[in-house]
Amino acid sequence: MEEPDKMKLLQLRYFYAACQYSNITEASRALYVSQPAITNAIRDLEKEFGVTLLQRLNRGFQLTEEGEFFLLQATELLKHADQVTEIMNDRGQKRKLIRLGVPPMIGTCLFPNIYKAFKLLYPEIHIDTKEHGSQDLLKLLDRDYLDLVILPTNEIPVSDYNVINFSNTETVFCVSNNHSLANKKKVSIDDCLTQPLILFHSGFYHTTLINKIFKERGAEPNIIHTSTQLETIIQFIRKDIACGFLFDEVVNNSSGVRGIPFDPPISIQVGLVYKKNHQMFTAMIDFIQFIKAGDFLNQR
Incomplete structure (x- = not known):
């Protein structure tokens, strides 16, 4: 009897997406793959480990106890894999990206000058901006969905975050x-x-x-x-x-x-906030040094 293939990152991503959407159909749309591709990946994982990960229902599914445990492990593995990818891209000078969070009012009155001045110095770096409330942005920062956030810092605990006030x-x-x-x-x-x-x-x-x-x-x-x-x-x-x-x-x-x-x-007070002991990429360091210099403030 042929043994199933060993666990692959792609299988983990399919399983993780299915769990995030709680629906294989929605996961397939988000990933632009077929439903059978996701279903087969999960079945291969179940076959390899000899466990049931999903309890199929008339509509969707629910995780079994083994599925809940595996989701925790898969989440950590995927997070680590993505970090390794970013580190190696940074070493190869391919990671020219900053994931930045900005609340609406700061996005209106301060961020345009910051963006313009930074892009003049670093035109090759792409800034992917997310606009939410401060508390939601901190949650995204904590979960590593963002690299940096610009926030009101009056009540940001400096014991938990690096804070550079600039305005x-x-x-x-x-x-x-x-x-x-x-x-x-x-x-x-x-x-x-x-x-x-x-x-x-x-x-x-x-x-x-x-x-x-x-x-x-x-x-x-x-x-x-x-x-x-x-x-x-x-x-x-x-x-x-x-x-x-x-x-x-x-x-x-x-x-x-x-x-x-x-x-x-x-x-x-308004400042740049980022996690302590976080992996620092070249583009992040460039942006932090740019904020510290404060030259963009002269354009207000």
């Missing part, structure tokens, strides 16, 4: 030009307690910050809508549907919106 900004209270508070030079949090608010979704630093400030006042923010889209938030404010909290630089570039400073000010 300070101020959060202001944002209203339409027709709002009753529009002519005030400064506001306090107490002025905002009863105002209808639009905030970013949970997972965004600003939302966490505002909820914390309101809680310290013993109050709940009057949130009428949340969004992940900066433009949606600006439109709600511009049309006098709700008020919001944005970076001063964002408001300066938004017509029909008035940003009022807080008394005392709500100051935000």
Whole structure:
């Protein structure tokens, strides 16, 4: 009887994708391979090890105990294989990629100058940018889906991450030009307690910050809508549907919106964040040194 082939990385990737999507059909679409290719790869693994990895159901499947254990091992093996590939590509000068995370407001007011200045110096390096809330970006960084993130760093634990602060900004209270508070030079949090608010979704630093400030006042923010889209938030404010909290630089570039400073000010530090003891690739080192030099700040 012919022995099955020894376990291959491709089989592990098929099995991992099936588990990630909880569906072989969806996994086949994501990988651009046939369903039988994935099914046969999993069956070959089961045959090789003499275990059942998946319990087939009428719709989809569920992992067996052995399948749960194997998924943990496969995840670590694939992660290590990808790291080895990146290391060797870096040694061969083929890894010209930075996976960077940026929240929407930083992506609007700071990142364009950073991107432009960096690409002038390193046109061969591709920056693959993901835009999410700060907390979600940190999770992606922790799971090695991102190399670097640019975030508000006020509450980033320096015991867990390397942090390079390069800018300070101020959060202001944002209203339409027709709002009753529009002519005030400064506001306090107490002025905002009863105002209808639009905030970013949970997972965004600003939302966490505002909820914390309101809680310290013993109050709940009057949130009428949340969004992940900066433009949606600006439109709600511009049309006098709700008020919001944005970076001063964002408001300066938004017509029909008035940003009022807080008394005392709500100051935000912005910096580059990356994991400690992380494999450093040449492109990452170039970007870190570029941020440390800070020449892009002169273009603001």
